[in-house]
Amino acid sequence: MISEDIEAYLREHEQKDLLRFITCGSVDDGKSTLIGRLLHDSKMIYEDQLAAITQASKTSGTTGDAVDLALLVDGLQSEREQGITIDVAYRFFSTDKRKFIIADTPGHEQYTRNMATGASTASLAVILIDARYGVQTQTRRHSFIADLLGIQHLVIAVNKMDLVDFSQERFDEIVADYREFADKLNARDLRFVPMSALEGDNVVNPSERTPWYFDGGYEGVPLLELLETAEIAHDSNLSDLRLPVQYVNRPNLDFRGYCGTLAAGILRPGQAVKALPSGKTSTVERIVTFDGDLEVAYPGQAITVTLADEIDISRGDWLVEDEANIPLSNVFEADIVWMHDTALETGKLYDFKLATRDAAGQISAIDYQIDVNTLEHRVADHLDLNAIGRCRVELTTSVPLDDYRRSPGTGSFIVIDRLTNVTVGAGMVHQMLETELPYEFRAHDSKADVVWNRSSVTPAMRAQIKGHRGKCVWFTGLSGSGKSSLGNALEVELNRRGYHTMLLDGDNIRHGLCKDLGMSEADRTENIRRVGEIAKLFADAGIIVITAFISPFRADRDAARKLFNDGDFIEVHVDTPMDICEQRDPKGLYQKAREGKIKDFTGINSPYEVPKAAELTLKTMDHDQKELVNQVIKRLSL
Numbered sequence: 001m002i003s004e005d006i007e008a009y010l011r012e013h014e015q016k017d018l019l020r021f022i023t024c025g026s027v028d029d030g031k032s033t034l035i036g037r038l039l040h041d042s043k044m045i046y047e048d049q050l051a052a053i054t055q056a057s058k059t060s061g062t063t064g065d066a067v068d069l070a071l072l073v074d075g076l077q078s079e080r081e082q083g084i085t086i087d088v089a090y091r092f093f094s095t096d097k098r099k100f101i102i103a104d105t106p107g108h109e110q111y112t113r114n115m116a117t118g119a120s121t122a123s124l125a126v127i128l129i130d131a132r133y134g135v136q137t138q139t140r141r142h143s144f145i146a147d148l149l150g151i152q153h154l155v156i157a158v159n160k161m162d163l164v165d166f167s168q169e170r171f172d173e174i175v176a177d178y179r180e181f182a183d184k185l186n187a188r189d190l191r192f193v194p195m196s197a198l199e200g201d202n203v204v205n206p207s208e209r210t211p212w213y214f215d216g217g218y219e220g221v222p223l224l225e226l227l228e229t230a231e232i233a234h235d236s237n238l239s240d241l242r243l244p245v246q247y248v249n250r251p252n253l254d255f256r257g258y259c260g261t262l263a264a265g266i267l268r269p270g271q272a273v274k275a276l277p278s279g280k281t282s283t284v285e286r287i288v289t290f291d292g293d294l295e296v297a298y299p300g301q302a303i304t305v306t307l308a309d310e311i312d313i314s315r316g317d318w319l320v321e322d323e324a325n326i327p328l329s330n331v332f333e334a335d336i337v338w339m340h341d342t343a344l345e346t347g348k349l350y351d352f353k354l355a356t357r358d359a360a361g362q363i364s365a366i367d368y369q370i371d372v373n374t375l376e377h378r379v380a381d382h383l384d385l386n387a388i389g390r391c392r393v394e395l396t397t398s399v400p401l402d403d404y405r406r407s408p409g410t411g412s413f414i415v416i417d418r419l420t421n422v423t424v425g426a427g428m429v430h431q432m433l434e435t436e437l438p439y440e441f442r443a444h445d446s447k448a449d450v451v452w453n454r455s456s457v458t459p460a461m462r463a464q465i466k467g468h469r470g471k472c473v474w475f476t477g478l479s480g481s482g483k484s485s486l487g488n489a490l491e492v493e494l495n496r497r498g499y500h501t502m503l504l505d506g507d508n509i510r511h512g513l514c515k516d517l518g519m520s521e522a523d524r525t526e527n528i529r530r531v532g533e534i535a536k537l538f539a540d541a542g543i544i545v546i547t548a549f550i551s552p553f554r555a556d557r558d559a560a561r562k563l564f565n566d567g568d569f570i571e572v573h574v575d576t577p578m579d580i581c582e583q584r585d586p587k588g589l590y591q592k593a594r595e596g597k598i599k600d601f602t603g604i605n606s607p608y609e610v611p612k613a614a615e616l617t618l619k620t621m622d623h624d625q626k627e628l629v630n631q632v633i634k635r636l637s638l
């Protein structure tokens with residue numbers, strides 16, 4: 001169609017959606033051959049290029065009589081690698097269903113920064129594995145970097161299947177290995193394809209040599225189809241409106257527009273918005289673009305917005321929903337990829353560009369460096385080129401910020417050397433440490449002067465030495481339901497298996513830490529708050545904490561849960577019916593309560609709010625203790 005009706009061709013292409021992906025692997029894994037094949041089989045190679053590589057294949061190719069498609073890509077690559085700065089090579093191709101941009105970066109460790117750059121705009125990563133060697137150090141490195149940059153779709157292309165006789169057994173083995181490692185990643189969509197890029201199996205066309213790939217257990221589609229159908233529409237954050245203002249457009253006195261790329265959320269005229277950090281509110285009147293006004297704008301679109309009121313907004317400010325409550329922060333944790341030969345220095349003044357805002361600041365501490373090959377955490381006092389570390393950033397002014405995983409556009413930044421103006425690092429915000437509420441919410445309280453002192457040994461490092469992470473198993477249930485007995489049995493079993501544990505039990509804590517508290521609702525809430533904090537400290541020390549408290553209120557349990565990372569707090573409802581607890585009555589408390597001698601007794605004259613979303617519900621009537629303990633251990637996934 002290109003030659004017959006170029007206009008129609010372009011129109012058709014404009015309508016198609018675009019997938020940006022990154023290919024991770026080295027030439028040895030068959031990466032260049034794979035890219036060459038995608039370009040070739042989707043007819044994106046010019047006739048003269050094909051003629052040239054056909055000729056070159058005869059003289060310098062490695063594929064015998066067949067055309068060596070790797071030459072197409074490697075020709076460019078060697079050129080690039082001679083240069084001092086190796087950028088990311090972007091290649092374009094398209095099929096009937098989608099347009100694609102491939103970010104092609106070299107696979108070696110010294111190109112980590114290039115890979116991070118390529119990955120930062122990609123929605124999907126193709127991770128190449130040589131079927132003969134399986135999951136390698138570099139597979140883990142590539143997957144980790146892709147994951148760090150928030151890529152949610154990983155396609156694991158097990159290449160060179162022709163060299164292992166298209167063995168399903170080998171493929172299964174690699175898939176199992178990879179899955180075990182991928183447990184540590186956040187990516188939510190993992191696909192596996194057995195392939196031979198060289199011979200064309202399962203790249204564009206389904207291969208007859210892997211019938212087992214198509215009969216159920218696996219995706220059963222070639223790589224290209226996976227690329228064409230990967231569900232990326234919902235990857236971007238459509239719920240939190242974020243428009244960082246790039247510049248204010250004032251061509252004449254009648255028009256004032258705020259220009260920027262919508263980083264997250266959906267924007268329509270009429271939307272009530274608030275500017276940050278000022279907190280001033282207004283309503284969107286028009287969404288202006290080069291091609292006319294829009295009724296709706298989506299993330300990634302460059303727009304100019306006009307507002308109903310004249311409020312003071314400048315470059316770097318954000319427009320968000322008027323109801324949004326976004327704290328301003330000047331101290332935060334971030335993962336930083338260092339991109340310059342001169343190492344990162346803590347305490348040195350750098351410029352930071354956060355979305356459209358410029359701010360000065362310093363990297364005040366490096367919590368740890370992540371070994372990109374083993375994913376282990378190490379103590380570090382500087383970061384060399386290509387190193388990645390979890391750092392603490394302190395800006396000289398408070399700014400609105402997002403967590404990178406929630407909104408990459410407003411949760412990332414670059415670090416700039418103030419003297420040379422060169423970009424030396426890129427970062428992803430992980431956590432706000434010191435926040436203040438913007439504008440009218442600000443209040444002064446005496447506790448605001450307390451700073452959070454950090455230790456150089458981090459929870460991750462403590463966990464590494466212990467051989468497991470700290471977690472919390474939170475038993476909740478009526479008095480006499482069996483919390484203490486189960487907690488005790490669980491601790492015995494975990495100890496037997498070599499885990500480091502600590503049991504916190506209601507009766508014991510109330511003799512010491514909480515001896516000032518009674519059984520009123522307020523006192524129970526304070527009791528559980530303290531227990532939650534203590535449990536968190538133990539977990540940070542790398543210990544599996546088991547708590548056995550009635551903890552009757554849902555909000556209190558949820559507050560404890562919030563102290564932990566996702567997956568590290570396991571709420572276990574010991575669900576024993578009230579009449580059974582009352583029959584057991586080991587301490588005679590139910591009887592006393594019935595006689596009116598105890599006021600506020602849980603279940604009788606004080607409420608117990610049954611968990612709605614506990615990780616586990618245990619029926620002590622139906623199973624013996626050993627079985628129940630095993631259920632908990634299984635759920636702990638240690």
Ligand SMILES: Nc1ncnc2c1ncn2[C@@H]1O[C@H](COP(=O)(O)OS(=O)(=O)O)[C@@H](OP(=O)(O)O)[C@H]1O
Nearest residue numbers: 478479480506519524527549550551552600601602
């Ligand atoms: N009024 C009243 N209501 C409930 N329980 C009472 C009360 N008074 C004393 N006890 C004893 O205290 C234990 C409960 O303490 P907790 O710290 O687990 O309670 S709470 O979570 O703060 O609600 C509880 O222990 P368990 O039976 O092991 O649950 C009781 O033995």
Ligand SMILES: Nc1ncnc2c1ncn2[C@@H]1O[C@H](COP(=O)(O)OP(=O)(O)O)[C@@H](O)[C@H]1O
Nearest residue numbers: 478479480481482483484485486584586620625
């Ligand atoms: N799984 C179980 N099946 C039957 N009885 C149990 C079970 N777990 C505990 N019990 C009995 O119930 C009583 C209360 O157990 P306890 O662990 O002290 O509960 P809690 O700590 O929730 O008050 C004890 O007499 C104990 O022997």
